[in-house]
Amino acid sequence: MSFDIKEAFLIFIRGLFMGSADIVPGVSGGTIALITGIYGHLIEAISNIKFGFLKPLIKGDLKGFWNGLLDEIDFKFFIPLILGIGVAFLTLAKVVTYCMEVHTALTFSFFLGLIIASAVILFRKIEKINIKHVIAAIVGLILTYIFVSLNPIAGDHSLIVLFISGMIAICAMILPGISGSFLLLLLGQYQYMLTALHELHFVELIVFVVGAVIGILGFSKILNYLLKNYEEITMAFLIGVMLGSLKVPAVQIAGSVGAGLSALLPCVVVAVIGFILIIVLETRFDYME
Template sequence: MANKFIEPLLIFIRGLFMGSADIIPGVSGGTIALITGIYERLVHAIGKIKFSFIKSLLKGNFSEFKATLFEEIDFQLFIPLLLGIAVAMLTFSKVIGFFLDVYPSFTFAFFLGLILASSYVLYAQIVKFSPKMLIISIIGFVLSYIFVGLNPIAANHSIPILFFSGMIAICAMILPGISGAFILLLLGQYHYMLNVLNSLSWTEIVTFCLGALIGILGFSKLLDYLLQQHEEITMALLIGVMLGTLRIPFVEVISNLNAFGLEWILCIILVIIGFALIVLLEMKFKYIE
């Protein structure tokens, strides 16, 4: 009986972590899903949605509609997870906005520790790390390092632009190592979407979510295939991608600090705290599973 309440609660907590990570440029919600042991289930659950239940509904066959709906959609996963993500995004957007404006060096130092630890956790997922895997990781690192160094695009905030931004960003949000928030930053939509969340502008929120829904339904099928057929190669590539994204917090920390002093020591401590938090989180959820 207790498990009926514990499992949804643990999934909800995972959603809180994922939603918080997706707000942060340089940190991926997909990484959090991976280290908390829910990633493959999530990708597979999204990938198996084929909307066959709509056909049954249009035919008026409600018994078949209900059976197909529960067969295709993992409600026990999606309801608590999406609720946790939504709660985190609506609340954490104000917090992260404050810290990025007031304490940028400390905030990005903490992010650096999170990403570094996430790379370590991914490395532990690979059973055989061969020279081939190393080359794939290096390719991922180089591509990611170049990509995150690009300048943000000056874009408007029209409804079509927000829709396509949602489609693109969600693919990064579910992929470990690539930050959906950073994609929004490159598209010139990050600060605007933070304000949208803080002011609860529902037209923009719904538009963005519709784009994200379409994007994730298509991309998850490809990702599910890669994880099922080429898991170690995919993981090796993601390790390189995640290490490449360290360029973002490292540059931000360096550019916001003066000569070596107390601030540098605090940043180093925050890197260690961020690293330890992810490792302990991964160990805790692995123990629970």
């Protein structure tokens, strides 16, 4: 197995962006995967993992196990991507949470620009709008708006709850427009898992990651099927999801700046910067098939 250093580095950078986005309630790593051109490849690569390589191992066939492992798992893609996500989680978690607490309005304005630009990019992928696309977008918008309007529940931090939370949150993290971090917030696990990450509580982290791995392996197969058979309707639904999720940054901005125009103007500028950044990123990154 040979690595292309340049390609691996670009995948690593995408992982950094995805990990940074997944830390933030209201922003999705799946959105970053989409705009940087790896979303379809990511979902297909995950859904291709069927654990068939375990059969030769049970029979003691190590060569067959290794060949099956290389055939099912795209290591050239996953290794730099997971490294990038991991580095972002370990190094940027404190930075992002600091920005959210100290510069709330500006931070969420930036996220607002990111989400709007991502919806625009998705819209451009639909060749011809029809009534099915409109209905799918409206359904996505309504469901997401209701979802983000829910109040967080009190968190039980037992290992089984963390395992289930990992399964649920990872499904949101790979969906453009749906924030896994926000889902963790609703489940009452966000602050707890952020603390576990800061303080390296390995038992809780491992249980959460195992739940996430099991969740993503199952959910990716559903997503892969939808993208292969109903791509434009799925994209329209995701546009609605993104528009519905705009309530999260909008509420945070409104609560921080109030009605003052002078305070709102910097937020608009930062949102425009976020919008332009995503549009530029989308043109700079090649799409991976």
